[in-house]
Amino acid sequence: MTNKDVSAGLHRLTRLLQLTGADMHRVRAYQRAEGIVRGLAEDLNDIDPQSLDGIGASLAETIRELLQTGTTAQEQALLAEVPAGLLQVMEIPDVGPKHTRLMWEHLGVESVDDVEAAAKAGRIRDIPGLGARSEQKILANLERWRQHQSRTRRPDALALAEPLLAAVRAADGVVQASLAGSLRRGRDTIGDLDILAAAADSAAAMKAFTSHPSVEEVVLAGETKATVLLAGGVSADLRVVAPESWGAALQYFTGSQAHNIAVRGRAQRRGMTLNEYSLRRLDDDSVVASATEEEIYAALDLPWIPPELREGRGELERPLPRLLEVSDLRGDLHCHTLWSDGARSIAEMAAEAVALGHDYLAITDHSGSLNIANGLDEQRIAEQAKEIAAVREQFPDLLLLHGIEADILADGTVDLDPECTAALDLVIGSVHVHTNLPPDEMTERILAAVRSGRIHILGHPTGRLLGRRDPYEFDIDAVFAACHEHGVAVEINSQSQRLDLDDTLARRAVDAGLTIVINTDAHRLDELHTLHQGVMQARRAWLGPEPIANSVAGAPPLGRPPARRE
DNA sequence: GCCGTTTTCGGCCCGACTGTTTTCAGTCG
Numbered sequence: 299m300t301n302k303d304v305s306a307g308l309h310r311l312t313r314l315l316q317l318t319g320a321d322m323h324r325v326r327a328y329q330r331a332e333g334i335v336r337g338l339a340e341d342l343n344d345i346d347p348q349s350l351d352g353i354g355a356s357l358a359e360t361i362r363e364l365l366q367t368g369t370t371a372q373e374q375a376l377l378a379e380v381p382a383g384l385l386q387v388m389e390i391p392d393v394g395p396k397h398t399r400l401m402w403e404h405l406g407v408e409s410v411d412d413v414e415a416a417a418k419a420g421r422i423r424d425i426p427g428l429g430a431r432s433e434q435k436i437l438a439n440l441e442r443w444r445q446h447q448s449r450t451r452r453p454d455a456l457a458l459a460e461p462l463l464a465a466v467r468a469a470d471g472v473v474q475a476s477l478a479g480s481l482r483r484g485r486d487t488i489g490d491l492d493i494l495a496a497a498a499d500s501a502a503a504m505k506a507f508t509s510h511p512s513v514e515e516v517v518l519a520g521e522t523k524a525t526v527l528l529a530g531g532v533s534a535d536l537r538v539v540a541p542e543s544w545g546a547a548l549q550y551f552t553g554s555q556a557h558n559i560a561v562r563g564r565a566q567r568r569g570m571t572l573n574e575y576s577l578r579r580l581d582d583d584s585v586v587a588s589a590t591e592e593e594i595y596a597a598l599d600l601p602w603i604p605p606e607l608r609e610g611r612g613e614l615e616r617p618l619p620r621l622l623e624v625s626d627l628r629g630d631l632h633c634h635t636l637w638s639d640g641a642r643s644i645a646e647m648a649a650e651a652v653a654l655g656h657d658y659l660a661i662t663d664h665s666g667s668l669n670i671a672n673g674l675d676e677q678r679i680a681e682q683a684k685e686i687a688a689v690r691e692q693f694p695d696l697l698l699l700h701g702i703e704a705d706i707l708a709d710g711t712v713d714l715d716p717e718c719t720a721a722l723d724l725v726i727g728s729v730h731v732h733t734n735l736p737p738d739e740m741t742e743r744i745l746a747a748v749r750s751g752r753i754h755i756l757g758h759p760t761g762r763l764l765g766r767r768d769p770y771e772f773d774i775d776a777v778f779a780a781c782h783e784h785g786v787a788v789e790i791n792s793q794s795q796r797l798d799l800d801d802t803l804a805r806r807a808v809d810a811g812l813t814i815v816i817n818t819d820a821h822r823l824d825e826l827h828t829l830h831q832g833v834m835q836a837r838r839a840w841l842g843p844e845p846i847a848n849s850v851a852g853a854p855p856l857g858r859p860p861a862r863r864e
Numbered sequence: 865g866c867c868g869t870t871t872t873c874g875g876c877c878c879g880a881c882t883g884t885t886t887t888c889a890g891t892c893g
Contacts, residue, residue: 320865321865322876323865323866323875323876324865324866325865326865326866326876327865327866327876328865330865330866331865331866351866351867352865352866352867353865353866354865354866354867355865355866356865356866357865357866391891391892392882392890392891392892393891394890394891394892395890395891396889396890396891397890397891426884427883427884427885427889427890428883428884429883429884431882431883431884432882432883432884435882435883479893490893492893518880518881518882519881520880520881520882521880521881522880523880523881525881535893537880550878550879550893551893553893555877555893558877558878558893559876559877561877562877562878563876563877565877566876566877567868567869567870568869571877571878572877572878573877573878573879574878574879574880575879
């Protein structure tokens with residue numbers, strides 16, 4: 299079982315405990331554990347769960363049980379009390395454990411389909427404590443939830459949020475506005491968009507938000523808080539606070555929840571309390587700080603913590619690193635051209651790289667077996683070398699590397715003649731086909747490629763496509779160990795649907811002693827500008843320039859030094 | 865269930881909004 303399986307198991311236990319009316323603080327302990335596991339860089343199989351802050355003896359045992367069997371005796375016992383289908387029912391927005399239990403007890407509802415049928419038959423309104431409006435809301439939320447279960451990729455979320463933010467910012471009386479929530483923390487996918495504004499009078503900001511052309515439905519609109527649905531079913535929240543509360547509110551709405559709980563616990567231990575309006579002393583209710591995030595953190599003897607690190611991963615206790623910046627990166631080692639499935643010529647890509655200030659760019663078109671992408675065989679690679687030589691003449695200040703993105707075939711073979719790959723400046727090995735191999739075979743396949751000594755970089759290592767395909771199943775720690783042994787770097791691919799490695803795996807790779815390369819995998823000119831997306835992953839992994847190969851100026855230190863032709 | 869500058873028991877982050885109530889429970893973030 300993986301960390302993901304364990305956090306899913308803890309989630310089920312949390313929900314079952316809520317349903318069966320367990321003590322709320324006990325429930326919260328499970329909920330916390332779920333979040334801790336979800337954000338964990340290390341593989342739970344390799345560590346003692348009890349060493350984690352927030353995991354005690356009991357939860358550690360639960361985690362061990364989940365790792366071994368995928369479930370727990372406690373879960374089975376709880377499932378004897380309540381139908382398993384109620385776990386799904388609780389995933390419907392605004393339907394929590396209490397209403398779920400009421401529907402079960404009064405109507406015998408045991409599944410989402412049952413809920414839908416009961417709502418359509420008008421039977422939910424008769425439950426004490428619920429009414430016709432609740433019934434309508436449940437039906438609408440159920441429909442919406444079925445249509446939109448997936449999270450939104452960060453770049454797509456930004457594209458939706460920025461016009462809204464601009465409109466709010468331009469509204470009368472708004473002194474400041476910012477993105478908040480997971481968008482501000484730079485997560486690769488986003489559940490809801492959060493926007494925060496500071497204004498003495500909230501009315502204009504609320505109106506600008508709820509009446510924005512991209513809004514399809516206003517879900518709720520109070521004096522200081524509104525929720526709307528945008529095209530595609532993405533929901534967006536606006537909160538408006540007084541300007542003097544800006545810092546407290548921004549800190550609060552940026553989260554994460556785990557970070558906020560930790561910060562508030564720290565405030566409490568220091569005789570203070572923190573809410574979205576201010577940090578106050580408990581004894582005399584006097585305000586200690588509120589206007590800026592820096593003041594809030596400083597009053598708690600903390601440095602300002604970059605939003606990327608606010609995930610409850612020890613950011614209050616550990617010294618903060620100097621984080622990687624886009625400007626640290628000196629080049630890009632993965633892009634495609636007209637020679638395979640790219641949209642631009644080598645010269646055009648080179649010119650754009652020069653415009654970006656890169657020291658180097660590697661042209662890495664697909665290899666022969668990827669027919670769908672017009673992959674290059676040995677013959678065409680030789681022809682491409684001539685064009686690259688010519689383009690080098692045009693751009694004397696750019697180190698233009700001739701590389702390839704070679705396919706790792708199902709048996710682990712790197713899909714070109716060894717003489718051919720040996721003559722190239724750079725070889726990225728990537729898995730593109732036969733992506734459903736059994737875990738053992740997938741592991742052996744990738745290990746074979748890494749051990750071949752023929753690749754410099756393992757491209758988009760897990761193969762995940764956000765919202766479309768889960769990571770390949772394989773033993774990534776074994777692969778990392780082999781990469782370390784054979785001097786193979788691993789990629790953070792900046793494509794918005796990949797972002798692969800993700801933050802936790804990038805951290806794990808560096809902890810395994812690996813070098814990381816952040817690449818765009820650009821197929822077009824504009825995609826050469828997306829290194830910042832990979833940089834965000836690296837920042838969230840607490841990485842600075844040191845383990846990033848392409849933060850080195852002059853020439854990337856990967857295997858054999860690329861020969862600079864004169 | 866976890867945890868300790870209030871340390872092995874007794875607390876546990878905090879507030880907005882909605883709906884069904886007529887002072888509050890449920891849900892969310």
